[in-house]
Amino acid sequence: MSGTLALSSLIASLDREGLSGLVRSRRIAAPTSVKDSLDLATELLKPDSITQALTLLTREDLLLLAPEGAPELSDAERTSALVRLRGLGLVGGNDTELHEVSHALEALLRTRGLTLADIRETPEHAEPAVAEPADTSAWFAAALTATGQAAWVLRDLERSPAKLNRNGDVASAWLRTVEDRLSIPDADEVVELLRAAELAVPEGGWCVSRGAAWLAAESAERWNILASSAIGLMPRQLLGHLSAAEQGSSITVVVEAFPRHYPLATEPTFASIERAALLWERLGITVAGQFSPAGVAVLEGALSGNPVSTELDLPDTATGIYIQPDLSVVVPGPLSARDEAALAAIALPEQLGVASTLRISEATLSEAFHRGLSGDEIRGLVDGLALTGIPQPVDYLITTLSERAGSIIVSPHFGEAGRTRVEFARPELRATVLVDRRLAHLQLQEPPAFDEIARATRPLLSKLRADHVLAALLDARYPARGGGGLLTPTDSRGVPARESAPDAEAQTPATRAASAAEALIERVLESGDEGPTDISRQVTLAIRDRTRLQVTVEMRGVVRSFTIVPVSLAAGRMRALDEAAGVERTLPLEAITEITQIR
Template sequence: MSGTLALASALARMDRDELSRLVHARRPHAPAAVLDPIGLASELLRPDSISRAVSLLSIVQLGALDELDAGREPDRDTIAGLLSLGLVGEDAGAAAPLPEVSAAIAQAFEAIAQRSPLDEDGDPALEAAEASAGDDLPAATNSLSEPEIGAAAWIDTALTAVGRCAECLRQLRDRPLRLNRTGVVSYSAAKWVSERIGIPVDSVQRAFAALGLAGLTTPAASEPLLLTTAESADWLEADIAERWIALAQGALGTLSGPLRAVLETHDGDLGGALSELPTAYPLLPEADLTAAANSVELAEALGLTLRGRLSEPGRLLLEGHRDEAARAAEAAIPARAQGIYLQPDLSVIVPGPLAPADEEALSALSRPEHIGIASTRRVTEAAVTEALEAGRTGEEVLQLFASLSLTGVPQPLTYLVTSLAERVGSIVVSEHDGDDGRSRISVSRPELAETLLVDRALQHLQLRRGDRDASVLFSRLRPDHVIAALSDARYLASAPGIRLDIPGSRGGDPGADAQDPSPAAVRRAEDESALAELVERVFEAARSEPGTGDFTRRIELAIRERRAVRVTAEAAGQSRSFTLLPVSLSGGRLRASDQTAGVERTLPVNLITAVEPV
């Protein structure tokens, strides 16, 4: 027997807010086709919809449904929660089990019983997430006491995460990165970033995941590319505490409802909650367990948890106390460093967090080697060259280093900047549309042009002099190929307006699509609108039905299922019963085909006293 009628009766009693919460929790597959409580009940009783819904039920809720099936009276609060999820119906004012839900639960448990049992080591995904708590702690914390670890170690983890995310965001700001089919940064693009900023590829992927959850990156609307959002600039200019809060809030948003529910009984022990999740929610799909493990892993990587337990700011954030969490983070983060230490070997020691403007300036002139509370960087030829090609002069670069350094500017650094400033701009490659070739190479000194012409490493460029100027050369290859060849041969060449092809990226304006809404954002807006319209239709239909609601819902279900019913009508003190195949119900009248007499009948709904299945 179908539970459609019982569920429709329960839905018809819900107000707008209750209906809205229900459809957002269950998200019907075809909201535009739902016109009334019967239609919504039919959608909610689809096998795929029920399977997903029951998989998220706790052991307590499953027990309540079992008691209801057995004819016993379960806990009222639990049943109320199941009613709000559309997993319990209503009959004569009392909660009624739905056969479809009971069958789905039985099938789910049968499927679990038929699975091959886990080996003695248990679930590898869950064990890895549990073991990750504390795996990445700095070695310096090993000798600390538990209180000291609680007060200090999460800060190091948090500052490392913020620093890595900032470096990744700056790389993305300068060049969009290609996404793979699953919507994450491709391996080749992540590897390129990894080589640029000196952190492992998996840490790059995790950083971009955290940035996306914080709303600082977005997919392009028209291409599989990742872009920065308008909020990313403000984030880079914010203090360390505010940056961390933004990342932490995004990560907490990934904690699923079941994981949060279990966490409530674990006093901030997120790792312990993850361990109990399969027991508390026995039908939870493996994909959900994996997602929960990933959420726990990300929380640990961001310093939200320490060895699985929520840090104090993490606990405050989870409870919704953002301002208090920000104050707690600010109190724990070391004071800003007054400057940096430049070493003769071109290494840079950053003893603590810098002001955002100083951090930005230093990142443009060096590459990170270690990121944490105290960081180390290195001034490289490539970094200084990029700064010079971006428009800074050698004098400006040296002045910037002098303003940041607490130990002055060492002679090797002065020599590097000065020599590069003399060489940068001596070779400029640009596009050319004439017959001479596709690339125009302007050389500052005739003798340098002569060197390029005879350099065997550049023979494949087929360089030739222009007819009018001996310091201008041409090549039939594209400018990006010429730039790459010159770089390989250790010539410093600049190319205004030209971007090299880098794995996982594309040339052009990085922000060209930044203002376009992503396809995912458009779909979310459309889905929200469709669900709001569904709620309104069902609510109005439930309150505009003529006559007795239960009778009309039985008739509507018979129309939908093309099933005959026995209808009893009473008029002038006489009662008659008909076996009818309902055709339509409108204007307070039922039009149906009389299966026995072979005629069509029309009955006023207000005269109907009973509708029963045949």
Template sequence: MSGTLALASAIAEMDRSELERLVRRRRPQAPAGVADPIGLASELLRPEAILRALTPLRGEALGGLLRLAQGEIRDGDETILDALRADGLVGIEQHRPVALPEVTEALHQALRAAGTDPDALARPRPAGGTSDARTIRPPETAGPAAVAEEHTAAGAPDEDEGSWVTAALTAVGHAAECLRLLRSRPLRLNRNGSAAVAAVRALAESIGIEAAQATHALTAIARAGLTAPVATALLVTSEAESWLAADHRGRWSALAVAASSAMPEPLRDALGGSNALAAAAASLPRRYPLLPAPELAAVDDFLADAEYLGLSSRGSLSRTGALLLRGERSRAQRLAEELLPDPAPGVYVQPDLSVIVPGPLDPRDEAALAALTAPEHIGAASTRRITEASLAEAFADGTAPEEARALFARVSLTGIPQPLDYLLGSLAERVGGLVVSESLDGGGRTRIQVARPELADTLAVDRALQHLQLQRIDDTTLASRLRVDHVLTALSDARYLASRSQPSRPAPAESGSPDEAGSPDEAGTAADETGPRGARAPAGAAGRGSPTAAAPGMSRAAEPPPLPAALAELVERVHAAARAEPGSGDFTRRLELAIRDRATVRVTAEARGRLHEFVLLPVSLNAGRLRASDPAAGVERTLPVNLITAVEPA
């Protein structure tokens, strides 16, 4: 027996707002073919549509469906059934809720596949106890959160504030290093938009962190809108510069707010007012018996992200994390400002050219130091190293030797040790003797200016530079038709210390254009040349792991976005059809269903005080009249709908 008629009756009783909510939640796959409640009911009773609607339901709601099918409605089930009717999972007959056979069958199959006993789930949970419905849940689908079963809302461990502060400072440091590297070297993405494993590993090695930490950092900055995928590369967005210009407190707040907004809704529901995050995650297989394994895995990923960012510590929300999840951003920010340390007064430059950074620095000092050093260890306290290569790269990017010396003299709490003084002096003697810039006079794509004519002679005959096809312009000027980056790389490989002249250019647009990306034959180097400084993500682009909806009390809009045009038109058609039916709604819906299914029905009509019964194959229903063929008599009959007193299956 089909539940289409019962569901169509429930749909016909909905007002416009209820109907819109139903369509928004269930999202019919073929809206153009739906013209009336019967059509919408048929769409919603497709097996795949039913399963999508069942999987996010809590165990109490599933138990209510099972008890309704068994005819055992209990106290408290009315509220559950009202919600399920609004979701198109319960029908109506004679103004009473009824189970839909298609939903009941799909629910039993899904519960068996998930290892849940339907009879146990249908039994009400004992007061103060737990349901025994999950009897054979495969351990691999429960997720690593199950190890935190011993944490409870009442007995969560006291928060260790020091641990979340350390985690927060470490995460901010990792995120900043990732963004600085991505500005010059965009991350390669797979065709599905995920970060390539090898690319993540290379990024982690470049900044001295573990690959798992790099993955967490990339997720955090993507959620905060600091990166966005463009084609097959992950680029920084315009928001990244303002984030890097903020202090460590502001940076952490931005990452934490974005992460808290991305908490999976089942976990948010299970958490309630508790701080026991791991315990809430461990309870999900019981609360949501049909929650798919990928969603359970997403919950476990969120737990790891929360620990990484300092939103939680050892399975329990930190005080700041709890405030953010309750939507109290201002209080959370004030608490973070109180608990996170002030910027460190300086760094310790060692004779071995290592730099000990005891804590977060002023953003400008941090950026300048990062440009002159290479990261070795990034954490709440970090270690960086000064090398000839790091200084040469900074000088090539436009930093003057005098600026580097002034920075070290200002931020170093130990002064400038003799090895660093020697290295700065040695490099200063060679900087400025070889300057590479874009050619503006048509003599070639790149212009090379040297300090002495003999250096120009050396470059012109150096076999390692033959592929540059250098052309002599005058005694101290050479030109090459290759790009600036190619020339700089070749000179570096040949052990010439060259710096790059930075011509003044207009500010880049917010989104990358074809010209910025380079011509097709230069696609392999366009990202390296312009990098994310010149290519910004298009408006609305979202990085991996970005949230799809804001959390309650955070930045969620008061009104839901408008329905897509196709779904809005569906709502109008169904709402109008439900109110335009002549005669008895139940009879006309039965006839419409028979027309749709090409099924015969037994129709009883009253005329002049006498009842007449026909077995008919309905053909059409229009203008208050039923047109149908009578197979037994071999004729076509037309009956006024207002004379029909009963319609039953033949």
């Protein structure tokens, strides 16, 4: 006998929060086809959806779904299990057994080579016990390293958004570039943390930064945000077994015991656990698999108060940096958010950690000039950071680049020979631009012979727009600036222009699934206000499955209940057999106030 009606009854009784939890916890193959609670029940009772839900159940929940039940469970355990099963849509209204679920469980056990006796076998009690005491006091080293890496990756996303592939993941080419440029290993892990914290979000096929406020925070607050998000990446099934964790507790013990508590768990679940544990280790939540004091605090949610810095024993903020004659930079400890941003404007990391090493180079200073900083502004940044003043090599490099900066001026031209005028302060720079193949598309040319003034100053002309020419020169790293009212872009590497409405194909699978789930929830909630329509579909289903129903009818102020077998439905009236009375009844659907399936 179909359980669709019983499950539909349960779904119809859920509020928004309960319905949202149900929809997000189950696999729905065709969400757009769901119009009401009956459609949703039909989707949830498909074998694939049921199997997916069963793989995430505890042994107690599985036993309760088994045909023989679970007599060994206490009343408290049984009540708790039924609450979980109702939330997953694996029992019907009034905790009715769903035969589709029972059959799927039997089939899954056969596939895994398991029996109910195997499930009933009580697993060994395994809590996160304290193993050999491990030194977790250095957790802050991993914490500051990961937080610093996240800050650098986030700044790079601000300057150069990352292209997303069809799966919604950041393109590997961008990750490799970041790893090489910023000396950050396994940048995909850092991006995953940023996306989990919603500091990096998908937008129009690109991954863009939304972390300005996070970058303005200090190290302790930054770490708390990342760590809290990393806790959320761990499957909730495992988190439920970490409530007794304390400093020095081993997460390995709990992970090894997990299959005994969740005997039908699948490889994707184990992979998610392994991935989350890896990120926990990277952040210092665990050290060599054992919980750090800060890890326990964030796991318990004890760091929600302000200020977080008083809860975390992190090293003091460094007052400045040391710049060596070879242009390497030694940072003796974590910097304030303001000093860190200033240093990021003029240097690139070579090694990040509690004490970090960076390097100032011609390329990094040229990048600073490219983003609109002047020589005086760069000197001000260096002077404000360096504890020993500005070294002579750095001062010389700033002076040299200052002289070159803006030595190409791009301005609109209104003559017949072109739309853009490019002027050069030095002849050798002009000659270099003319032979640069990267700029061949600009079609730069000499002024016409009759324009004696132009030929005397030796500019070049282009038929392209001035802003296009300026952007091309900046992309090729030439010291160009706008003239004649043309503004120099502060950064030419932003998100490519797109139409105001995002392309559906550019959305990631995760965003598409979230949108579909939201729309489904709204449709089901709205259908609940249509009473008779939903009842008519339940009656239709009962006619198809020859299901006995108990209906409550209110007519002329009189309320009566009948146990019937529906026969037909037409013109808003149901014809049914009342077996107890031995008569046939015709009931208007609008008079039915409650309908329940009888097994």
